[in-house]
Amino acid sequence: MTEPRSSLIVPLLKARVPAEIQLEFPLPAEEEPIRDPFAGDLYITYALEIADEGAPSGRRYEHVARRHCAELGVAPGELRRRAVINLRDLRPELGLSWYPDVRAVTVSLGGAAGRGTLESGLLLDDGFLEKLAQDVEGDLVVAVPARDVFVASGTGHPDGIDRLRWAVAQVWAQDRDAADPAWEVPAGNLLTHNLMVRRGGVWDVLPS
Structure with a gap:
């Protein structure tokens, strides 16, 4: 059928x-x-x-x-x-790659296939977000600088927040040769420089 x-x-x-x-x-x-x-x-x-x-x-x-x-x-x-x-x-397979030196994680959809094009859509999945929030201190903070990039940490991890800002800078870097190739995305997929914070189930922009 x-x-x-x-x-x-x-x-x-x-x-x-x-x-x-x-x-x-x-x-x-x-x-x-x-x-x-x-x-x-x-x-x-x-x-x-x-x-x-x-x-x-x-x-x-x-x-x-x-x-x-x-x-x-x-x-x-x-x-x-x-x-x-x-x-x-x-996208039943979620790939979570925690950084070894800070409390931050990159989430990918599609398992072994790597990043797809819908990772930022995870901002709408309340069930997944509640589980992810349990793995960090403070409120959940997410960077979605592009449609296919999702990096998370918590407000209780200043070094994690710094890593999210680093990821945003990598994605938005104008000099692609200087950027980490892992973060290169088509320009049409770019979204925002802002970090998003989730409090009480509601998203807002994290103050700089």
């Missing part, structure tokens, strides 16, 4: 730009990708993850607009919950 297309919905985090680019011919409201606010300069969109051998990652993403919701049988208000469930199903 063919899986319903609703099982392909995944979360895609994006960053707001200082000034929205106005299209000469704006899309009709029903064609606009659905956006949900998140925290800081980040917001959530949703997409269908479709296998595509021609794409660099082997996958392509089609944004979900309001008109798609009826076709998919998913109400707009249910997209976030559905996307998180699908993320767990599509």
Whole structure:
């Protein structure tokens, strides 16, 4: 039996730009990708993850607009919950790589395949976040400088926070030859310089 297309919905985090680019011919409201606010300069969109051998990652993403919701049988208000469930199903393997010298961890989706494109979507998975928060002191702090980078520590680990800021700098480095190759990502995947802190189940920007 063919899986319903609703099982392909995944979360895609994006960053707001200082000034929205106005299209000469704006899309009709029903064609606009659905956006949900998140925290800081980040917001959530949703997409269908479709296998595509021609794409660099082997996958392509089609944004979900309001008109798609009826076709998919998913109400707009249910997209976030559905996307998180699908993320767990599509990426059942979590790779946690703790740094040996500080209390900080890099999380990857896809097991041996390495980083994918949806690691930042883990910011929406409350169950995973609650477990991860138990492994650090203080409030959970996460760096998602790019869509496929997720590095975490806690407010009780100043050296861990420094490592998160280092990871952000590596990802955003303009001189790619000077950056750690492990952090090189396509420019289109870049998200934010901010670190995010989770308090009482709510995300906010960690003050500098």
